[in-house]
Amino acid sequence: MSSPTSLTAPLDPAPTDVALAAQVGTGLAPGVVAAIVAAAIIVILLVVLGIGLYLRRSRQVSLAEEEEEERRPTKGTYKAGGGFDFTAGTGGSTLTPPRRGPAPLPPEEPPAEPAERPEAGGPQGTAPPGAAEAPPAPATDSAPTTDAAPPDLSPPTTPTAPGRADGDGTTGPGVLEEPEVAGPQATAPPAAAEAPPAPTVEPEAPVEPEAPVEPEAPVEPEAPVEPEAPVEPEAPAAEPEAPAAEPEAPTLEPEAPTAEPEAPAEAPPGPTTESTTETIAPSTGTPVPPAAPTEEIAPAEGRLERLRGRLGRSRSTLGQGLLGLLGAGDLDEDSWEEVEDTLLMADLGSSTTQEIVAKLRERIASRGVRTPEQARELLREVLVESLGPDMERSVRALAHDGRPAVVLIAGVNGTGKTTTTGKLARVLVAGGYVVLLGAADTFRAAAAEQLATWGERAGAETVRGKEGADPASVAFDAVRRGTESGVDAVLLDTAGRLHTKTGLMDELGKVKRVVERQADVDEVLLVLDATTGQNGLTQARVFREVVDVTGVVLTKLDGTAKGGIVFQVQRELGVPVKLVGLGEGPDDLAPFEPEAFVDALLR
Numbered sequence: 056m057s058s059p060t061s062l063t064a065p066l067d068p069a070p071t072d073v074a075l076a077a078q079v080g081t082g083l084a085p086g087v088v089a090a091i092v093a094a095a096i097i098v099i100l101l102v103v104l105g106i107g108l109y110l111r112r113s114r115q116v117s118l119a120e121e122e123e124e125e126r127r128p129t130k131g132t133y134k135a136g137g138g139f140d141f142t143a144g145t146g147g148s149t150l151t152p153p154r155r156g157p158a159p160l161p162p163e164e165p166p167a168e169p170a171e172r173p174e175a176g177g178p179q180g181t182a183p184p185g186a187a188e189a190p191p192a193p194a195t196d197s198a199p200t201t202d203a204a205p206p207d208l209s210p211p212t213t214p215t216a217p218g219r220a221d222g223d224g225t226t227g228p229g230v231l232e233e234p235e236v237a238g239p240q241a242t243a244p245p246a247a248a249e250a251p252p253a254p255t256v257e258p259e260a261p262v263e264p265e266a267p268v269e270p271e272a273p274v275e276p277e278a279p280v281e282p283e284a285p286v287e288p289e290a291p292a293a294e295p296e297a298p299a300a301e302p303e304a305p306t307l308e309p310e311a312p313t314a315e316p317e318a319p320a321e322a323p324p325g326p327t328t329e330s331t332t333e334t335i336a337p338s339t340g341t342p343v344p345p346a347a348p349t350e351e352i353a354p355a356e357g358r359l360e361r362l363r364g365r366l367g368r369s370r371s372t373l374g375q376g377l378l379g380l381l382g383a384g385d386l387d388e389d390s391w392e393e394v395e396d397t398l399l400m401a402d403l404g405s406s407t408t409q410e411i412v413a414k415l416r417e418r419i420a421s422r423g424v425r426t427p428e429q430a431r432e433l434l435r436e437v438l439v440e441s442l443g444p445d446m447e448r449s450v451r452a453l454a455h456d457g458r459p460a461v462v463l464i465a466g467v468n469g470t471g472k473t474t475t476t477g478k479l480a481r482v483l484v485a486g487g488y489v490v491l492l493g494a495a496d497t498f499r500a501a502a503a504e505q506l507a508t509w510g511e512r513a514g515a516e517t518v519r520g521k522e523g524a525d526p527a528s529v530a531f532d533a534v535r536r537g538t539e540s541g542v543d544a545v546l547l548d549t550a551g552r553l554h555t556k557t558g559l560m561d562e563l564g565k566v567k568r569v570v571e572r573q574a575d576v577d578e579v580l581l582v583l584d585a586t587t588g589q590n591g592l593t594q595a596r597v598f599r600e601v602v603d604v605t606g607v608v609l610t611k612l613d614g615t616a617k618g619g620i621v622f623q624v625q626r627e628l629g630v631p632v633k634l635v636g637l638g639e640g641p642d643d644l645a646p647f648e649p650e651a652f653v654d655a656l657l658r
């Protein structure tokens with residue numbers, strides 16, 4: 056047995072270091088030792104407590120003090136500093152230099168040219184009577200070259216009441232509606248003359264079932280006779296129908312879009328397609344200079360300032376909502392759930408929402424965010440990142456390789472295609488470029504009328520066909536016309552629905568194919584209505600399948616609180632939003648810029 060002192064002392068588990076020290080040699084009084092021990096314990100507790108508090112605080116963000124100031128709503132701040140970014144098409148190099156460079160803006164006055172004389176140019180010349188009158192108007196209206204065309208699409212829905220055709224015929228920018236119908240189908244009589252081949256009765260093609268139904272159509276002379284539509288057997292071919300988007304007209308008939316106007320493609324193969332469009336005497340190609348704009352066009356650069364505030368609804372729900380949550384104090388699980396809900400309600404979609412929330416949580420924790428300013432910056436950073444700031448957003452609308460850029464504008468009815476086409480034309484014209492519009496939306500007369508009006512106002516020539524004409528043919532004519540005239544860009548407005556039961560996608564695919572026989576389509580802009588949320592996304596997927604969308608135009612962002620759709624569209628489609636519509640006004644189109652957009656939402 057060893058001495059208890061010598062053994063127990065060092066082995067005693069109770070004594071602290073201090074006590075031991077005391078015992079070992081300091082010889083301090085027990086009272087002092089106890090005090091020191093107590094002090095040590097307190098220190099340790101304080102340290103532990105401090106660490107705990109630190110850890111807790113690091114998970115919470117309290118922005119209360121500065122929050123009020125931060126949340127104070129400000130006016131809109133959307134400003135796309137750089138203006139529109141246009142580049143040359145893809146056909147050749149992607150180099151920029153526009154062939155014609157920003158010219159000295161719109162010609163003051165119509166370069167006195169017999170604006171529109173369908174001097175019965177080329178082969179199909181068939182100078183229609185109408186042409187004689189030499190439409191005084193701007194280059195738009197062209198005399199109805201009537202048709203020898205087979206297009207079965209014709210069973211023109213009553214020429215009158217072009218306004219809307221069921222559904223949301225969507226009113227145009229107000230300008231349209233002047234059913235100066237007269238033009239094409241109404242005055243059709245001469246048509247008969249043109250179409251000598253008409254009578255020939257091609258047996259095949261049992262003809263569209265509904266075709267006959269439309270008896271009234273007194274106008275259409277050939278209508279009854281032409282069993283046309285040689286129904287190309289392969290017609291139904293590959294083309295994915297994609298009825299999806301289409302509200303009605305779901306069925307996609309194999310009845311092939313009126314025998315591929317392929318024909319026209321190669322050279323002006325006489326009557327066929329050409330005739331369908333009452334365009335301008337194409338073959339002769341006498342360039343008809345565009346008329347001068349009939350109204351002032353706001354310059355692209357500075358005008359975006361005016362659009363501030365148009366994102367008000369999205370800002371108050373998404374931007375202010377997020378800032379409010381982040382600045383409300385502790386960010387616990389419930390708070391994050393609310394952040395998620397806010398993002399979802401703004402239409403960011405679940406995957407984008409998850410990604411954004413995850414990034415926010417991680418960065419807020421790792422960077423020790425403390426103030427509202429820091430939170431806002433972090434939020435901005437994450438949101439901008441999610442919008443792919445590096446995506447190429449220039450619109451390929453400038454001439455290249457000695458020919459115009461071809462821009463196809465697609466989308467379902469009512470999304471704002473025609474309006475966007477008109478707005479885009481204005482921006483280009485204001486930049487000194489020469490533009491030609493192609494009214495390939497032949498579903499309703501008002502659509503072409505509407506586009507022509509946009510053209511007149513902007514000083515751009517418009518090529519159009521009669522209602523019910525083959526859209527592909529009109530598009531083809533427009534591109535040829537634009538090439539012959541040496542314009543910088545040909546903007547093709549397409550239909551959002553059709554007369555026939557042919558699938559919209561089939562038709563669109565056909566338009567693109569036919570156009571590509573003479574020129575590359577440099578840009579395919581898909582117009583989506585931001586207010587339709589998920590529905591728009593569904594449409595987008597379908598379109599992408601068929602026409603290789605190169606850019607998205609998100610319209611009506613001014614009328615929705617769901618600006619978050621921008622994030623989702625890009626993520627889902629992998630296609631950049633290039634332009635945004637922020638109002639019905641002629642100059643309410645802006646280039647999309649991630650930073651400016653997010654800033655507008657957060658301030």
Ligand SMILES: Nc1nc2c(ncn2[C@@H]2O[C@H](COP(=O)(O)OP(=O)(O)OP(=O)(O)O)[C@@H](O)[C@H]2O)c(=O)[nH]1
Nearest residue numbers: 225226468469470471472473474551611636637638
């Ligand atoms: N508020 C708002 N309205 C818009 C915007 N863009 C277009 N619109 C309106 O949306 C409606 C439909 O526009 P259209 O250009 O006729 O649409 P569309 O896609 O050509 O329609 P269809 O010819 O039927 O296929 C019109 O009343 C336009 O003024 C926008 O950015 N904001």
